[in-house]
Amino acid sequence: MLSDRLRFRDIRNTSTFRLTAVLGLVFALGVTVLLGLIYLLSARELSVRSDHVIRQVSARMMAAPADRLPAQMEIELVRGSKGLNYYALISASGERVGGNFDPPGPLRLDRLVDIPALPSQHGPLRILATRTRSGETVVVGRDISPILDLRARVLGILIGSGIAIVLSMGTAGVALSLRPLRRVRDLQRASHEIAAGRLSVRMPIAGRGDELDLFAGTVNVMVEEVGRVVAQVKGVTDAIAHDLRTPLTHVRVHLHRMQLLPDPKVTAIATAAIADLDEVLERFAALLRIAELEAGGRRAGFRSVDPVALVARAVDLYEPLAEERGIALIARPGSAPPIRGDEQLLFEAVSNLLDNAIKFTPAGGTIVAQAFEAAESVRIEVRDDGPGVPADQRQAVLRRFHRGADTDGTEGSGLGLSVVTAIVHLHNFQLDLADSQPGLSATLVCSIE
Amino acid sequence: MARILVIEDDPATAQEILAELAGHGHEVTHAAEGLGALDRATREHFDAITLDRMLPGLDGLTLVAQLRERRITVPVLMISALSDVDERIAGLRAGGDDYLVKPFAAQEMAMRIEVLLRRQQEPSEDALLRVGGIEVDLIRRQVRVDSEAVRLLHMEFRLLEFLARHPGEVMSRRIIFEQVWGYYFDPGANLINVHIARLRKKLDRPGLPSAIVTLKGEGYRLDAI
Numbered sequence: 001m002l003s004d005r006l007r008f009r010d011i012r013n014t015s016t017f018r019l020t021a022v023l024g025l026v027f028a029l030g031v032t033v034l035l036g037l038i039y040l041l042s043a044r045e046l047s048v049r050s051d052h053v054i055r056q057v058s059a060r061m062m063a064a065p066a067d068r069l070p071a072q073m074e075i076e077l078v079r080g081s082k083g084l085n086y087y088a089l090i091s092a093s094g095e096r097v098g099g100n101f102d103p104p105g106p107l108r109l110d111r112l113v114d115i116p117a118l119p120s121q122h123g124p125l126r127i128l129a130t131r132t133r134s135g136e137t138v139v140v141g142r143d144i145s146p147i148l149d150l151r152a153r154v155l156g157i158l159i160g161s162g163i164a165i166v167l168s169m170g171t172a173g174v175a176l177s178l179r180p181l182r183r184v185r186d187l188q189r190a191s192h193e194i195a196a197g198r199l200s201v202r203m204p205i206a207g208r209g210d211e212l213d214l215f216a217g218t219v220n221v222m223v224e225e226v227g228r229v230v231a232q233v234k235g236v237t238d239a240i241a242h243d244l245r246t247p248l249t250h251v252r253v254h255l256h257r258m259q260l261l262p263d264p265k266v267t268a269i270a271t272a273a274i275a276d277l278d279e280v281l282e283r284f285a286a287l288l289r290i291a292e293l294e295a296g297g298r299r300a301g302f303r304s305v306d307p308v309a310l311v312a313r314a315v316d317l318y319e320p321l322a323e324e325r326g327i328a329l330i331a332r333p334g335s336a337p338p339i340r341g342d343e344q345l346l347f348e349a350v351s352n353l354l355d356n357a358i359k360f361t362p363a364g365g366t367i368v369a370q371a372f373e374a375a376e377s378v379r380i381e382v383r384d385d386g387p388g389v390p391a392d393q394r395q396a397v398l399r400r401f402h403r404g405a406d407t408d409g410t411e412g413s414g415l416g417l418s419v420v421t422a423i424v425h426l427h428n429f430q431l432d433l434a435d436s437q438p439g440l441s442a443t444l445v446c447s448i449e
Numbered sequence: 450m451a452r453i454l455v456i457e458d459d460p461a462t463a464q465e466i467l468a469e470l471a472g473h474g475h476e477v478t479h480a481a482e483g484l485g486a487l488d489r490a491t492r493e494h495f496d497a498i499t500l501d502r503m504l505p506g507l508d509g510l511t512l513v514a515q516l517r518e519r520r521i522t523v524p525v526l527m528i529s530a531l532s533d534v535d536e537r538i539a540g541l542r543a544g545g546d547d548y549l550v551k552p553f554a555a556q557e558m559a560m561r562i563e564v565l566l567r568r569q570q571e572p573s574e575d576a577l578l579r580v581g582g583i584e585v586d587l588i589r590r591q592v593r594v595d596s597e598a599v600r601l602l603h604m605e606f607r608l609l610e611f612l613a614r615h616p617g618e619v620m621s622r623r624i625i626f627e628q629v630w631g632y633y634f635d636p637g638a639n640l641i642n643v644h645i646a647r648l649r650k651k652l653d654r655p656g657l658p659s660a661i662v663t664l665k666g667e668g669y670r671l672d673a674i
Binding site for chain 1: 465553633634635636637639644667
């Protein structure tokens with residue numbers, strides 16, 4: 001059974017989704033590499049520049065004579081850009097004698113080192129310590145928080161865009177899969193309907209000329225052909241039934257006149273002939289009735305029908321017949337919401353189910369009829385404890401003229417269930433035949449109004 | 450005897466209807482064309498009309514609608530080759546009183562005419578129907594056989610009421626099914642038979658033949674016994 005809801009599992013399995021996912025993955029990988037490269041290069045470039053500035057300042061300091069170092073440091077401090085640079089002059093004895101920060105010791109000479117931020121004093125620094133010939137140490141530092149900031153931002157952008165890419169690819173995958181999946185759904189639904197015998201149904205064609213359309217078109221041609229053949233066969237039987245009814249009715253009139261003749265022998269023969277003829281006429285009438293129902297289009301007569309009352313009335317009608325055969329026919333009380341349909345036809349369908357059950361249930365058996373609500377539908381069930389129908393024959397019994405293997409001596413045209421099927425099709429309902437162990441349960445599955 | 454107008458363009462069918470109704474002792478008049486038939490039905494008095502659904506000049510549905518518009522209440526039996534229930538509803542909605550599908554047994558048609566004529570004769574609901582020893586009290590919904598009360602179920606009562614309204618007339622199982630149960634499909638011979646058998650059992654009196662007679666292949670009749 002197809003549900004109307006599309007589950008993620010269904011979407012995940014579509015080829016479109018998989019294709020989008022693979023493409024998305026490749027794309028995401030590419031973008032990651034690209035962004036990573038940009039990140040690495042720009043981070044390196046910034047560090048290189050910053051280091052260059054430090055070395056330049058350091059070189060200028062080293063070029064100054066020893067006694068002018070503190071003065072040079074003051075100049076550099078004033079010149080220093082936006083408070084990013086830090087300086088320290090440490091005497092040979094290890095005391096700070098100039099500059100604006102205290103470098104944490106011990107210092108490694110002539111190497112650029114990162115030191116962590118010291119709150120309320122300075123941010124994270126990169127420092128270079130150099131020793132003058134006179135034994136003092138000059139420390140030049142540069143605040144690298146803008147660089148770290150920038151790095152963090154680039155990293156954030158990298159991760160954010162990675163997530164965005166994955167998400168948008170996923171969404172695109174779902175969105176792209178949805179339409180073909182819906183179309184496959186529609187195709188599946190149509191094919192189920194066709195399989196259920198509605199040969200007037202066609203596979204939907206979107207008009208894009210894609211592979212689904214091509215496929216649907218091919219199936220439609222097939223269905224068309226099957227429908228034509230079926231209609232031809234049925235048309236012939238219906239035509240025979242229709243054309244023979246008028247002359248047979250006339251024959252019946254003649255036989256009736258014979259029945260009224262004074263000769264009792266003639267009367268007896270005429271009566272027997274009329275009974276046989278009536279059976280033929282009944283069968284023809286049933287055939288034409290099915291043809292008429294299948295011709296369809298009776299929705300205009302649909303109104304709200306109470307399924308519980310319907311079952312009660314039908315059981316009322318058939319109870320005497322069941323009793324005569326020694327069968328208990330029971331309407332089990334139940335509750336069900338109203339359904340939309342043609343009351344006359346639904347009653348006819350339920351009557352046929354009851355008639356059938358009575359025919360195939362042996363004396364002493366029980367038939368239970370009930371209308372109830374289950375799984376968002378109303379079910380009208382007729383359950384007997386007769387011999388049942390083997391699973392492999394259940395489709396066959398719905399066909400016209402089909403009669404069970406050992407039904408010798410059971411009257412009937414074999415058209416009853418076909419009438420039910422036709423009525424059920426007309427309503428877009430469903431007829432389920434199932435084993436009720438023992439016996440058969442026939443259920444009309446009706447959609448709720 | 451009643452005056453009946455037969456509106457039918459097919460000569461063979463018309464002949465059959467005319468012969469059957471004449472055989473029942475009615476005075477029959479034939480019209481083969483719609484406009485002329487409407488004219489006649491307006492000017493003259495008829496007790497019942499059989500009306501073909503498809504006619505030259507004016508179709509059956511329009512004709513019966515026109516009759517009703519002119520406040521002519523004569524009972525009309527629509528006859529049609531269209532058997533679909535929708536067609537029946539359309540026919541009855543337009544103002545027809547009953548609907549018969551072609552091909553039909555002439556007897557069946559005559560039975561339906563009798564039902565319509567009877568309905569016409571009893572415009573006021575009788576309080577009591579009496580057929581031989583059987584009394585059907587329509588107000589109290591009670592049945593007495595030889596003054597003795599008999600308990601009937603709801604549908605049994607309606608079945609007896611219908612037969613008692615047409616005493617001595619044969620009613621086919623389809624007419625019974627339509628008039629008593631209100632459904633328009635063929636229920637099969639057995640079904641109505643068992644209902645009749647149940648009713649018969651309740652009404653039977655020792656030493657007397659059954660009041661309900663079964664005529665094989667034709668129908669059932671309630672006799673005054």
